[in-house]
Amino acid sequence: MAEYPHQIDENELQARVDNLSFNVLRRAATEAPFTGEYTEEESVGVYRCKACNAELFRSNHKFHSGCGWPSFYQPSAQDAVELVPDHSLGRTRTEVRCANCGSHLGHVFEGEGYSTPTDERWCINSVSLLLEKK
Numbered sequence: 371m372a373e374y375p376h377q378i379d380e381n382e383l384q385a386r387v388d389n390l391s392f393n394v395l396r397r398a399a400t401e402a403p404f405t406g407e408y409t410e411e412e413s414v415g416v417y418r419c420k421a422c423n424a425e426l427f428r429s430n431h432k433f434h435s436g437c438g439w440p441s442f443y444q445p446s447a448q449d450a451v452e453l454v455p456d457h458s459l460g461r462t463r464t465e466v467r468c469a470n471c472g473s474h475l476g477h478v479f480e481g482e483g484y485s486t487p488t489d490e491r492w493c494i495n496s497v498s499l500l501l502e503k504k
Contacts, residue, residue: 376422376471383421391497395421395473398458398465403438406496411440415503417494424470426450426499433486439476439493443486453478466492473498 384392393399408417417427417440427442427450435441445451449469456465456477466475476494484491 374468374470374472376424378421378471378473387420388497391420394495394497398456398474400476401439401495401497406439408440408496408499408501409438410434411501413501413503415501416446417442417499417501419468419471419473419475420498420500421473422468422471423500424450424468426468426475427492427494429501433484435484435491435493437491437493440496440499442492442494443484443488443490445492451475466494468498475499 380396383396390401394401414429416425418425425446428446431442431444433441433443452467452469454465454467456463464478466478467473468475475498476492479491479493481489482491
């Protein structure tokens with residue numbers, strides 16, 4: 371396993387978050403579409419990693435993609451996330467992890483035709499995030 375600046379105590383995290391959050395953050399599970407707390411959220415603020423509280427995304431980069439998960443067109447900083455090839459479904463996708471603690475966040479997709487500045491859809495599980503409203 372890779373070394374990250376913030377090492378997560380698995381037992382402490384499991385005691386602190388619900389089972390679905392733990393399974394997404396540490397086992398790369400996925401929440402069901404259209405069930406996440408932040409899918410339709412429009413508040414201004416900063417989205418942080420639920421495991422380590424690192425800043426990951428900002429509300430001004432969030433958009434409604436209709437995919438069933440919160441969508442962003444970029445992270446708050448390129449070094450906030452780690453991109454990892456994911457071959458788990460028999461095809462290559464790009465997994466998004468927190469660069470601070472290695473927690474699974476979701477996947478990023480390119481070239482889908484959204485009218486965003488980057489033509490990227492950062493499809494992120496609500497249960498991997500905490501919104502700090504401004």
